[in-house]
Amino acid sequence: MPKDMTETTVFDRRESDARSYCRGMPAMFSTARGSELIDADGRRWIDFLAGCSSLNYGHNDPDMKAALIDHIASDGIAHGLDLHTDAKAAFLTAFEEHILVPREMDHRVMFTGPTGANAVEAAMKIARKVTGRTNIIAFTNGFHGVTAGALAATGNGYHRGGAGMALTGVTRMPYDGYFESQTDTADFLEVMLNDKSGGIDAPAAIILETVQGEGGLNAARPEWVQRIAKLAKDHGALLIIDDIQAGCGRCGTFFSFENMGVTPDIVTMAKSLSGFGLPMAMLLVRPEHDIFGPAEHNGTFRGNTHAFVTARVAIEKFWADDAFQNELGKKSNLILDKLADLAVMVQGAKIKGRGLMQGVDVGSGDLASRICARAYETGLVIETSGSEDQVIKVLAPLTTPEETLRDGFDILLKSAGDVLASETRIAAE
Ligand SMILES: *Cc1c(COP(=O)(O)O)cnc(C)c1O
Numbered sequence: 001m002p003k004d005m006t007e008t009t010v011f012d013r014r015e016s017d018a019r020s021y022c023r024g025m026p027a028m029f030s031t032a033r034g035s036e037l038i039d040a041d042g043r044r045w046i047d048f049l050a051g052c053s054s055l056n057y058g059h060n061d062p063d064m065k066a067a068l069i070d071h072i073a074s075d076g077i078a079h080g081l082d083l084h085t086d087a088k089a090a091f092l093t094a095f096e097e098h099i100l101v102p103r104e105m106d107h108r109v110m111f112t113g114p115t116g117a118n119a120v121e122a123a124m125k126i127a128r129k130v131t132g133r134t135n136i137i138a139f140t141n142g143f144h145g146v147t148a149g150a151l152a153a154t155g156n157g158y159h160r161g162g163a164g165m166a167l168t169g170v171t172r173m174p175y176d177g178y179f180e181s182q183t184d185t186a187d188f189l190e191v192m193l194n195d196k197s198g199g200i201d202a203p204a205a206i207i208l209e210t211v212q213g214e215g216g217l218n219a220a221r222p223e224w225v226q227r228i229a230k231l232a233k234d235h236g237a238l239l240i241i242d243d244i245q246a247g248c249g250r251c252g253t254f255f256s257f258e259n260m261g262v263t264p265d266i267v268t269m270a271k272s273l274s275g276f277g278l279p280m281a282m283l284l285v286r287p288e289h290d291i292f293g294p295a296e297h298n299g300t301f302r303g304n305t306h307a308f309v310t311a312r313v314a315i316e317k318f319w320a321d322d323a324f325q326n327e328l329g330k331k332s333n334l335i336l337d338k339l340a341d342l343a344v345m346v347q348g349a350k351i352k353g354r355g356l357m358q359g360v361d362v363g364s365g366d367l368a369s370r371i372c373a374r375a376y377e378t379g380l381v382i383e384t385s386g387s388e389d390q391v392i393k394v395l396a397p398l399t400t401p402e403e404t405l406r407d408g409f410d411i412l413l414k415s416a417g418d419v420l421a422s423e424t425r426i427a428a429e
Helices: 009-014 062-073 086-100 116-131 148-153 157-161 185-194 222-234 305-319 323-343 365-377 402-428
Strands: 029-033 036-039 044-047 108-111 136-139 170-173 205-208 238-242 266-269 282-285 350-354 357-361 383-385 391-394
Touching: 044 402, 062 305, 086 305, 116 136, 116 148, 116 205, 116 238, 116 266, 116 282, 136 148, 170 185, 185 222, 205 222, 222 238, 305 323, 323 350, 323 357, 323 391, 323 402, 365 383, 365 391, 365 402
Parallel strands: 136 170, 136 205, 205 238, 238 266
Antiparallel strands: 029 036, 036 044, 108 282, 266 282, 350 357, 357 391, 383 391
């Protein structure tokens, strides 16, 4: 490769200051396979970020790649608006057969523009149209995207600050465990909704993540989610579960809410939906709420046929039987064991999350960031999460072999050891 191709100054010179992940991980990444990222000089990193859970099946899955190459080589349609294409039919059929029917879900599938935020926008609009109401209840530390409608439902103050306009139509309520006391925040919501002078406008929807991916890996208890679902029903609101990050196997089952005894009215999906890291988003909506007219929520890129091809392979390869899901159970136990080893190193640290989206709250964003920076220097890509970036978050591809998981944790634990030892040294000086 010519020298100038590994030269990263062009990013400083020309790329907007809005860039983010590359600042802490400035390598020139060039290839990737499975759970490994490789830079232009051949340096390798184990990937515990997986494109923020957009690469749950790892980088360049060989079967998805082969299907995509075949599709392109035979002049398969690349962009299809929302025309009928054989690739879309094959995806929908696989999704119906292996995901919806076995879970007795009668939902329809609506393709939106290819980002998660777009699916959330559509979900919020449907709920408002169905109910004729404006207000949507969202929770502390929820993240639902950064376009204006979705941003109103997002808690993060930094992101909200970028809106440049009033973010309206959402009432924020405390998520499960927010007060760390005995207070059940579902009681709190119930009392407020039932009080005619509680000041909350009748909600069109309640939107939640079962595990808050960006908001610090807070995991709602199934009982809490059930109570919120019932409150939504009792108050004539739709329940929207944003499964953009927690879904596609991340919590150990295809949907994060599968074993919680709730049926959401709307489910938003994106990130790992295409399986290959290609942009693709959609929502699932109960038939009675599927009320948008033709093109009422449109978008040019609702037919990323390449994504349909890889998404179909992902469903058929990983979700046609229980084998993959059974593996996920074993892997989440391993992750939990290793995180326990990390947690004992830091006083007051807490394990957060569920399934394969777990991490450790080390109590300080500065400490978490330094541990992740040290991990990057020594061969592991990993990020923080939470309002203060205080949670070290493990989002390894679900397909990561056990041995690679162990290698990644060796780096992480060693990095934490290095950072903590240097702190002790500094304190002693
Ligand atoms: C990432 C994410 C979104 C937004 O998806 P984009 O593709 O970044 O717009 C929405 N909700 C959740 C839970 C997410 O993790």
